[in-house]
Amino acid sequence: MERIIPGVEDITIEGFKESFRNIVKLKENNGLKAILNNPPDLFERAKLYGVQFKNGSWGWASNIWHRSAAGTIVVENDSDLRYEYKLLMLRVLEHILAQGPLIQVDAILGKPGTKAEMHCRLYCDPQFPDIAYRWSQICFPGDPESKPDVELFCIPHYLGNPNIPGTSEMLRVLRFPYHNYSIVTCSSYQGEVKKSFLSHWIYHVYKMGGTGEHASLKEFTVKRIDGSEKRIVMCIWALTGTGKSTHGFYVFNEENAKIYQKLFGVNPLSYVR
Known part of the structure; x- marks a missing residue:
């Protein structure tokens, strides 16, 4: 029987996305819901984890109150994939396989209808609906039926994360700019999702003739x-x-x-x- 998740040595950048889609297909073929596609009750789900203030506004706490820049690695191609990076990718796939349905949110960065438009798709752990909701509120709505330009997998759990090779810094975020996706782990800081998509968007605009600023x-x-x-x-x-x-x-x-x-x-x- 073909393995749904490859061994750690066999994981590749594109192979990660292929394995993710195989997991989704496996679940759906067995009567399990794999994806909550842009759920209309996302705000109500997020409220369960938030605090409503006297003025009626809502706020949410995060387990990390700043970006994990030092724990972020940019990987350009498979030859740059260190064992530690592959191990974290494997742990994310295992979590997605065992976890309930991921929350999918589609949104647009850049003015719709212009060269700056970029279709983003977030796959977020269902235990963190506030991340998906809050991010959706700072973007233009996207079409869930169209193919995304960039994808982000947000799993804000500790997954036995290894350290970045040669450092004492925990590996938390993997960015694949030439393969149009990122992986965020450990941190439930909403700015991590915002920053990840923004990084891809800046490169997208640069390819369209922009300045990258x-x-x-x-x-x-x-x-x-x-x-x-x-x-x-x-x-x-x-x-x-x-x-x-x-x-x-x-x-x-x-x-x-x-x-x-x-x-x-x-x-x-x-x-x-």
């Missing part, structure tokens, strides 16, 4: 020298991962303005709001 925009009000106010937009243009969003999230109020006055002798409320 993107920008952060913030709209705010400034006070002019004559005392009048003007609404302006600030654009921070830089490579990914350089803090554009972070520096675009500043909100000044009476409390935090005191810190700026103490440290810098400037009251930001005199200039922006």
